[in-house]
Amino acid sequence: MASRLISDRRREPVALPSDPVVARDIVLAARHRRRRDARRRRYLVAGVMASAGLIAALGLGRQLLFADDTAPPTASVRREAPMLAPPSQPASPPxxxxxxxxxxxxxxxxxxxxxxxxxxxxxxxxxxxxxxxxxxxxxxxxxxxxxxxxxxxxxxxxxxxxxxxxxxxxxxxxxxxxxxxxxxxxxxxxxxxxxxxxxxxxxxxxxxxxxxxxxxxxxxxxxxxxxxxxxxxxxxxxxxxxxxxxxxxxxxxxxxxxxxxxxxxxxxxxxxxxxxxxxxxxxxxx
Incomplete structure (x- = not known):
């Protein structure tokens, strides 16, 4: 495993179930979730950078369109529900x-x-x-x-x-x-x-x-x-x-x-x- 000195934080691991099969499945799900979230962050950064240029280009047009100081209509924003971690019942290890x-x-x-x-x-x-x-x-x-x-x-x-x-x-x-x-x-x-x-x-x-x-x-x-x-x-x-x-x-x-x-x-x-x-x-x- 690569050694990347990017953090010196100390984390207390979530207590895993005593059943080793269930414990492994929870750990694998957590790894998948971290990788998925990392991909989403990369896509978000790329989207923000692309949008910044578009917003700047549209700025002048928006000022002309609403030159009479009438506020533009408010756009509704759809928010995604937060992702929930897979259920894990804290338990003492066998x-x-x-x-x-x-x-x-x-x-x-x-x-x-x-x-x-x-x-x-x-x-x-x-x-x-x-x-x-x-x-x-x-x-x-x-x-x-x-x-x-x-x-x-x-x-x-x-x-x-x-x-x-x-x-x-x-x-x-x-x-x-x-x-x-x-x-x-x-x-x-x-x-x-x-x-x-x-x-x-x-x-x-x-x-x-x-x-x-x-x-x-x-x-x-x-x-x-x-x-x-x-x-x-x-x-x-x-x-x-x-x-x-x-x-x-x-x-x-x-x-x-x-x-x-x-x-x-x-x-x-x-x-x-x-x-x-x-x-x-x-x-x-x-």
């Missing part, structure tokens, strides 16, 4: 999804790890878990390290090596595991809307949403552990410079840079950037 909000502070993995990969630039990373999330930093770090060290992962390119540093040592980026409220606020600093549902990447930060980490997504078709591997590889892929890709064809594996969190679009779940020793991709998403 216990297996972990807490919706933590302390907003982080504990860092205590030890360093080996270098993963045989060639390429060395990228050092830290691992941090939000306090109050119910998760342990060292356990999360072990999962991240296992993903980064797999020969199907990003190190297969030969362009990058990855190594975990201890604590808050100097690093190129940090992998965070954060509750929905905290991850949403962190993503919002780069203008990214997650609605407390999805993960994201901002410059130097790979931010994993705790609820998705613990429960994955509806209809993923594979164990939660496979989704965990996917979401680490996907957001880290952004940190390494890769953009979004689409499902190449129904029934085929989903590219790791596809937004699988929002549905597989006919593809089959896939956690890895390299399949059968080859970089596996789909059509680039503009």
């Amino acid at each position: 216990p297996e999804a972990g807490p919706a909000k933590g302390d907003g502070t982080f504990a860092y993995a205590s030890s360093a790890g080996p270098v993963a990969g045989a060639a390429g630039a060395l990228k050092k990373y830290r691992v941090a878990v939000e306090n109050g999330s119910g998760q342990e930093a060292d356990a999360f770090a072990a999962a991240v390290e296992q993903t980064y060290g797999d020969p199907r992962g990003w190190i297969a390119s030969g362009d990058v090596r990855l190594q975990r540093v201890a604590g808050e040592g100097a690093a190129d980026f940090t992998v965070f595991l954060a509750t929905p409220a905290t991850s949403d606020a962190m993503c919002a600093t780069a203008g990214l809307h997650t609605d407390g549902y999805s993960s994201c990447r901002t410059t130097g930060k790979v931010i994993i949403n705790l609820a998705r980490w613990l429960t994955a997504i509806p209809d993923y078709g594979k164990p939660v552990a496979d989704y965990q591997t996917y979401v680490i590889n996907h957001e880290t892929g952004h940190e390494l410079g890769y953009g979004h890709e689409a499902c190449p064809e129904a029934g085929r594996p989903a590219p790791v840079m596809m937004q699988q969190t929002y549905g597989l679009k006919g593809c089959v779940a896939n956690s890895w950037p390299y399949v059968d020793g080859q970089r596996y991709t789909g059509p680039k998403v503009p």
